[in-house]
Amino acid sequence: MTVAVLTYLRNAYLAQLLPALIEQAGAVAGARVRILVVDNDPAGGAEQTAAGARPDGAGPEIVYVHEPEPGIVAGRNRALDESAHEHLLVFIDDDELPRPGWLAALLAARERHGCAAVTGPTPPVFETAPDPWVAACGVFDSWEAADGARVRSADTGNLLLDLGRVRALRLRFDPRYGLTGGEDSLFTRSLTLAGEEIRFAAGAVVDKRVPARRARREWVLRRAHRSGSTWARVRIDTAPRARAALRLGYAAKGLARAGRDGALALLARARGDVASRAAHEVSARGGLGMVVGALGGSVAEYGRPAGPGASGASGASGEGAS
Incomplete structure (x- = not known):
């Protein structure tokens, strides 16, 4: 083993x-x-x-x-x-x-x-x-x-x-x-x-x-966007048929989710509900990622900087496994 x-x-x-x-x-x-x-x-x-x-x-x-x-x-x-x-x-x-x-x-x-x-x-x-x-x-x-x-x-x-x-x-x-x-x-x-x-x-x-660099709102929202993208891509890539219909369906679902949760996040912010705001903002960003993935795009979370000898935030573990 x-x-x-x-x-x-x-x-x-x-x-x-x-x-x-x-x-x-x-x-x-x-x-x-x-x-x-x-x-x-x-x-x-x-x-x-x-x-x-x-x-x-x-x-x-x-x-x-x-x-x-x-x-x-x-x-x-x-x-x-x-x-x-x-x-x-x-x-x-x-x-x-x-x-x-x-x-x-x-x-x-x-x-x-x-x-x-x-x-x-x-x-x-x-x-x-x-x-x-x-x-x-x-x-x-x-x-x-x-x-x-x-x-x-x-x-x-x-x-x-x-x-x-x-x-x-x-x-x-x-x-x-x-x-x-x-x-x-x-x-x-x-x-x-x-x-x-x-x-x-x-x-x-x-x-x-x-680590502290991940425990930030900006990092969390980037991860939610990437996760939404890969969620849609994985389901389309493992579908046996009707992938074109799936793409349209997931894109529509992602847009609806982004709009709904974006509005709910604004309401939560107005009433000072941090927990609800966080959940809805993450869901909205994930919905936008779903649209990207459904339409054939991807979000490169683990890309290294270009140039000789460059070392960046990515690798076999990078910012962590997906």
Whole structure:
């Protein structure tokens, strides 16, 4: 089994995550676990961090690979390639920390249900106290389900995959989503549409760190716009037929949502209701994103600055997984 960490310019986070993964691997009886670090930094800056994670040489094998092609899809597909001879692959993001029992809970759910994939909760941990608007917006909330419930799609920041079933379906992460995010939704939705199951393991919890630069209204609204775009794109790309009608339908739905929630946000602002204002502003911006995605456009959240030697806000993890 491989536990894969996609990383980009987050060596301090990675240095905290790797010891936690070593501990998780040691707590799983009878399983051979290796840790794979996929570094999307053009300069390969995470190599020393990965090499120093086992100073005494004890614990599971840690494999470092450098993936210079920009984008989260390149990193995820590299993890698939590096796990070609493995039966199971577990994804976790470099800005996350697993709680005790996380890996064991993923494995137990798979054993219990015989499913193709398992996911779990990803509650936020704010590095600075968010303002009331950000706290109420809902963008950072972990989605929840009953333990063992079937889910239609999942976030690859906390995901176990049965690689035998993935290979049988010839599934890969779609390069069209490399700089926009949403690749995990497309991948896992394709998995369930093919008849496979994803189960929710309530005990497989990873905490997702939210830095101060994300805990801002401007960032949240940009993310909502991008999420609306990829939401529409994923559903159109996985539709078996009548895609033209779907495009028109989602565009109309997005416009209606933007207008309705935009008006409700103004009313909430007038009466001083911060929570309602935040929810409606996020929904309105998501509606505008739906229009973009439905009409064939995309929102490149993870693009790097142009120019030699440039390093920006994107990579295998970038501003975080989608």
